[in-house]
Amino acid sequence: MSDRNGRTALPKPSEVGPYLQLVCKATGAAAVAWWLARLVPGHPQPIFAALAALLGVYPTVARSLRQGLRYAVGFLLGVLVGVPVSLLFGPTIWGILVVVPVTLVVAAWPKLSGQGVQVPFTALFVVLAGGSAPVSYAVPRLGDVAIGVATGLVINAALPPTLYREETRNAADRLAERTADLLRATAEEVRHSEPPRPEAGTGLALAVHHSTLDVVHAHEVAAESHRFNARSLLTRRRDPRPAHKTLEALYAAAEQARVLAREAQRISSGRDRSPLGDGFREEFTEVLEALADLVSAQRPSGPRPSEEQVERARTSYCKLRDTAVESPEKSPDQRLAETQLCALALQLLFDLGHDGAVTPEQLGVSC
16 A cells, blocks of 8 residues: 555554464565575575565565565566676676666566666676676576465465555545535635634645645555455455545535635635625524535445434525525625525535435426
């Protein structure tokens, strides 16, 4: 697994079970690969078998397969470059001056990802340690690598790694709560007559954004942990991960809530505060609070939204729309501002109806 920045994400040491399982499997894979490789004639010190076995043990089977193959390909490319350079120049400074830049260019191949370093590493070994017989040196090492990668993959798959399931649901719960907090804070800012504190709304909006990224990352990690994992097949019926459709609806609702909060803050603060009428302001805060309750009820671990919550959101929006269109004496700026906020609130209502927990029919706005 890797985090959002592409770094390897191993189990935290505090997660004693998964971490010890990984340590034990890596240790066993290295030992077994060393033992197996020594059974092959001409392999008295199969160092690369033990090293390659470690590349077959990662927190997920999918990543083990991917990194193991990349290691093997990087090693093979290093041999293919190192052998001809060694035959031409031997273990000399000229061999180093040729093999290093060439292999560093090859190592930049994106498909190798983090295993690109194996290309110059292996090529230098072939040039400097292969001496006058680089082929005789390299071929047994290729066999060591094949044994090591295969051993690591088999052991990791035979003892299925941990499935990361609860993390997605917990992250989605936090996203729903933070989105609801943003809407409630916006309602308070709109309700009160004093100018709101922009930094408060900005901080909550940023927290919603970060929570969205956390859900996406947790979902990716969970999906990878299930690929090629035998434990996933055995426990599929007990999978607590939220449905993809539910997460997509939550992402859309969170983003729309950020847009709604930003526009409400802009319109109701500073010079733009005057466009909102007092009646509209009060009705709008009711809508925001009703929307906050609906968003909070979108938590995958929580109960489905109640009929009372759905009805409150619908009727609140209907009252808001009526307030926005009445009073023909409103200024164009006021009518535009209120119409814009109505449209944003309506869009959030529709976003909350996409996952089946709240149907679009329930949120129908035929007032």
